[in-house]
Amino acid sequence: xxxxxxxxxxxxALGALxxxxxxxxxxxxxxxxxxxxxxxxxxxxKERGVHSRWSTNEKTAMEAALGxxxxxxxxxxxxxxxxxxxxxxxxxxxxxxxxxxGVVVLVADDPSMHSSQDEQDSRFxxxxxxxxxxxxxxxxxxxDMMAAAFExxxxxxxxxxxxxxxxxxxxxxxxxxxxxxxxxxxxNYNAVAANWVLLPANARKRNDVVTAQQASLExxxxxxxxxxxxxxxxxxLGIIASGIGFNYVNECFPNGSPYPILKVSQYPLPKKLVxxxxxxxxxxxxxxxxxxxxxxxxxxxxxxxxxxxxxxGTLPRTGELNPDIVKKALGMEIGECFDPCAxxxxxxxxxxxxxxxxxxxxxxxxxxxxxxxxxxFGDIGCYTLGFLPPFxxxxxxxxxxxxxxxxxxxxxxxxxxxxxxxxxxxxxxxxMTGLLDAINExxxxxxxxxxxxxxxxxxxxxxxxxNKFEAICRGLGLSDEHLKVVVPLPKNMPEITQIIRDEINYxxxxxxxxxxxCMQTLQRHLKQKKAQxxxx
Amino acid sequence: xxxxxxxxxxxxxxxxSIATIIGEAAMNENLYIKQAEVHGMSQRGxxxxxxxxxxxxxxxxxxxxxxxxxxxxxxxPMEALRYLPFLSKNGWIITSSAPFKNIPNYPDMDVINxxxxxxxxxxxxxxxxxxxxxxxxxxxxxxxxxxxxxxLGIEYNKLEDAIRxxxxxxxxxxxxxxIKALALGRGAQK
Numbered sequence: 001x002x003x004x005x006x007x008x009x010x011x012x013a014l015g016a017l018x019x020x021x022x023x024x025x026x027x028x029x030x031x032x033x034x035x036x037x038x039x040x041x042x043x044x045x046k047e048r049g050v051h052s053r054w055s056t057n058e059k060t061a062m063e064a065a066l067g068x069x070x071x072x073x074x075x076x077x078x079x080x081x082x083x084x085x086x087x088x089x090x091x092x093x094x095x096x097x098x099x100x101x102g103v104v105v106l107v108a109d110d111p112s113m114h115s116s117q118d119e120q121d122s123r124f125x126x127x128x129x130x131x132x133x134x135x136x137x138x139x140x141x142x143x144d145m146m147a148a149a150f151e152x153x154x155x156x157x158x159x160x161x162x163x164x165x166x167x168x169x170x171x172x173x174x175x176x177x178x179x180x181x182x183x184x185x186x187x188n189y190n191a192v193a194a195n196w197v198l199l200p201a202n203a204r205k206r207n208d209v210v211t212a213q214q215a216s217l218e219x220x221x222x223x224x225x226x227x228x229x230x231x232x233x234x235x236x237l238g239i240i241a242s243g244i245g246f247n248y249v250n251e252c253f254p255n256g257s258p259y260p261i262l263k264v265s266q267y268p269l270p271k272k273l274v275x276x277x278x279x280x281x282x283x284x285x286x287x288x289x290x291x292x293x294x295x296x297x298x299x300x301x302x303x304x305x306x307x308x309x310x311x312x313g314t315l316p317r318t319g320e321l322n323p324d325i326v327k328k329a330l331g332m333e334i335g336e337c338f339d340p341c342a343x344x345x346x347x348x349x350x351x352x353x354x355x356x357x358x359x360x361x362x363x364x365x366x367x368x369x370x371x372x373x374x375x376x377f378g379d380i381g382c383y384t385l386g387f388l389p390p391f392x393x394x395x396x397x398x399x400x401x402x403x404x405x406x407x408x409x410x411x412x413x414x415x416x417x418x419x420x421x422x423x424x425x426x427x428x429x430x431x432m433t434g435l436l437d438a439i440n441e442x443x444x445x446x447x448x449x450x451x452x453x454x455x456x457x458x459x460x461x462x463x464x465x466x467n468k469f470e471a472i473c474r475g476l477g478l479s480d481e482h483l484k485v486v487v488p489l490p491k492n493m494p495e496i497t498q499i500i501r502d503e504i505n506y507x508x509x510x511x512x513x514x515x516x517x518c519m520q521t522l523q524r525h526l527k528q529k530k531a532q533x534x535x536x
Numbered sequence: 537x538x539x540x541x542x543x544x545x546x547x548x549x550x551x552x553s554i555a556t557i558i559g560e561a562a563m564n565e566n567l568y569i570k571q572a573e574v575h576g577m578s579q580r581g582x583x584x585x586x587x588x589x590x591x592x593x594x595x596x597x598x599x600x601x602x603x604x605x606x607x608x609x610x611x612x613p614m615e616a617l618r619y620l621p622f623l624s625k626n627g628w629i630i631t632s633s634a635p636f637k638n639i640p641n642y643p644d645m646d647v648i649n650x651x652x653x654x655x656x657x658x659x660x661x662x663x664x665x666x667x668x669x670x671x672x673x674x675x676x677x678x679x680x681x682x683x684x685x686x687x688l689g690i691e692y693n694k695l696e697d698a699i700r701x702x703x704x705x706x707x708x709x710x711x712x713x714x715i716k717a718l719a720l721g722r723g724a725q726k
Contacts, residue, residue: 005563007573030575114574171598172571174563250596323601336625337603341617341651343643347546349582350638382580459575 001176008168009034011139011175012078012106015146017044020182022073022101023051025061027429028458029080030115031169032108036078037461048184054455056464057400057429058083062090065103069159070196072188073101074150081109081122086400086430088125094159095129096198096206100191102150103159108169111290111320115457117380117397119318121290126161126267130210132217133267134162134226135243139173141265145226147182152220156213165289166320167244218268226265229273234258238281240274240294245287248326264288269297283308285329289321350385356516357383359488360450361391363496364419367504374417375410379403379431381423382456394421401430407445408438417504420447425455428465432472435511439477442508446500449511450488452518460521473511482510489516537567538591539689540600542619545611546636547584550677553702554609555586557681561690561698562590572598581638583615590690607687609680612636613648613660626656628687630680633660659683661724667717675717682721692722 006014013035016024026036039045039052051068055061058079065075079087084107091105107125110116126133134149136142142164149160194202221227232238239257241249242264249261262277264270278284278298286295286309295309308314314329315321324334351358360383368374378384378394379402386393396406403420411418422431427449438445449469455461465472473483482503486496496514503510517525541558543551555571562569572587587600605623610616610631623629629652635645652658661683667676678699685692696715703711 003563005559005569034575167572167598170573170575172559172569172573173595173598174569244598247596247598251601254596322599323597323604327601335601335603338620338623338625338655341620343647343651344614344618345639345641345643347581347583347615347639349547349580352580385580 001179003174003176005172006139006143006175007034007170007172008139008142008164009108009170010038011143012146012162012164013038013042014175014177015143016076016104016150017042017050018178018181019147019150020074020184021050021076022184023065023068024076024078025051025055025065026078027055027057027061027083028455028461029083029108030458031110031166032078032080032083032106033458033461034169035076035106044181054462054464058087059090062087062094062105066090066094066097066099069099069101069103070191071101072190073185074103075101076104076106078106079108080116081107081120082116082118082399083107084120084122084125091125091159092129093198095131095210096203097196098157098206098210099153099159100157100188101185102153104146104149104153104162105159106162106164109163109165109290111165114166117399119290121293122161122163123267123290123293126163127293129161130214131158132156132160132221134160135265135267136162136164136168137243137246137263137265139168139171140175141226142168143175143177145265148226156217158210158213163243165244214268218270221266221268222270222272224266224270226263227270227273228263229276230257230261230263232258232260235260235281236283238262238277238284239287240264240277240284240298241287242289242294244289245321245326248321248323249287251323252327252330252332264294269294274298282306285309285314287315287321287326287329292317348388350388351382352519354519355382356452356488356514356518357386357450359490359493359496360421360448360514361386361393363488363493363500364421364448365391365393366493367497367500368417368419370501371417371504374419375415376419376421377403377406377410379420379422379426381426383421383423383450386421399430400426401434404431404438404445404447405434407447408434408441408443411444416444418445419504420445422447422449423456424449424451424453424465424469425463427469428463428472432476435473435478435509436476438509444507445509446503447509447511449513451513451515453515454518454521456518456520460518460524469513478509478511482506482508483513484510485513485515487516488514537689538593539589539607540605541588541590541688542585542600542605542608542622543588543610544583544585544608544615544619546615546638547581549611549636551584551586551609551611554677554681555588557678557695557698557702558588558590558688558690560702561694564698564701565690565694567592568595570595570598583618585619607684609684611677611680613645613652614643617648617651628657628659628684629655630659630684630687631661632663632676632680634662634664659724659726661721666720670716670720672713672717672720675714678714678717679721679724682718683724685722686725
């Protein structure tokens, strides 16, 4: 057994590789990014030719993984929770087709929204797609579960959803790894077309099969080594704890819990074990990170005062859990501590000094001063920080790609000027189709694709459209006359502001591409170059 | 043994490399480790922290409870104070004394220093200046680590060994600079 200090994300990646992975498919998103990055840098993955290049978005990732599974090989799809919305179509339908080679869909939820726009709990997706869900509590369990999940996926012919949250993804612990990684699957032709062609006649049959499978999935969950019933001598309370919530409960009882605990790490929820806990204990406390997924099921429509959790206010309904919150829910005292220091002020994140997005917003603000009620529709990325002072430059940021489509809708409603600001990676992720809509109607909008040649917010991953943006816009039918490229630097301000002004005054769809490398990747590239020169 | 540590600073100051050295030393001693980090949006010049827990017994939570941290190691003086509710009443603060001012409303340094001086166990070092003066300008964070050695409860030579393993690939000059920085920090301990 080899011991390694690994992030939860890295343990997941290594677990998948050691389980005979043939391809990882993903779009970067905090807190899931490091899984794919680990595989990209891993020697075994290189030696085995494991696919690890970034996908354009989560939907293309999920579909490519299904293709690999169709041919009998094991594939991993990784994303942050909101990425689940983007790949919901192939994900839910993969529950209908089933799989040939094992498929694990790893989704990292971000309660407390450290780096996200909502707190959605991905376990709900697993439930309505009727697929098994795994939810590890420790980094070691994350590593071990990956092999179990692939095996289970192939045994049940269903994809497995593995759900983690920020503190699991981004926390390190020592993980013991197997000495002999499993071999990859061989290509095979076992996939049956009648299962994979979801014509209504076929899909109805599959729907019956998958629905009938649910009882055995629940039976497996009740017998799973990851769902443990831990005896306790004090039956005034029983605790159901899932994922990282289990750790906080244990933290409160360094010498072992006096109350029985049901640890839930595999779903469908094992009702048999829940019933046992409820029959043996007077009250039940449910500690789960995210939304009240287990609690809702346990409560049903009843109004039992003996069930404690997020729905009765014993635990907060929003935000992530921590040891102090769980301590309070258990009626224990918070330890003696200092008061917060009143002199400390917030230090919000900001665009880097020298960042090209800064010059874009400076120019845009300068021009928009000349118009009444201009509206700027923003998008997801570093440039969302343009909402904050000193820029205060954007009026919306909803989801990947919504800048262009919302600007179009606003223009349809009669708004002018309607400006969209979107990054290069977000544009290829979900902006291109919206731009086609705009061009087809020659909508009166000005689209700024702020191209920093990378996926910046998540740390500088390759951007799918680099060097192709003019060609993409032309391909979508934009005329050259209203396709402008500028270099966002203070010295170019007169040129940039004039172009923005002209394109706003043009009553049709135009695209301006300010292009300059991200400061973070630039510094990295300069460092690499210097290191290479020193070697010479 | 059991030590709960909060490492903090401003995104980009390199708190994670201190964590890497401590983690390496702890793993080599067969200790249990949990280290929660912050990635993503706040790394862009915002406040960042890492909860690092090492223990000879298994550790349950990735996060430290209020009043639970034995030591706060901070690359920035105001950031050290941000996590005060997590510090044990008897805990130590080891911090850089030089403010990092990337916000317009940074408090007066006299106020920050007075807040720090009220606490029982504080070591303030101008690590950037010390690093420059001693010819190891890129190892300021390791000076801080050296100053925290006693509070961490890890033997000095174990940290030295960990530095050799962590920086070994980068060449002997970088290893030596960091070992020198560690010794400078040790000298500044109380």
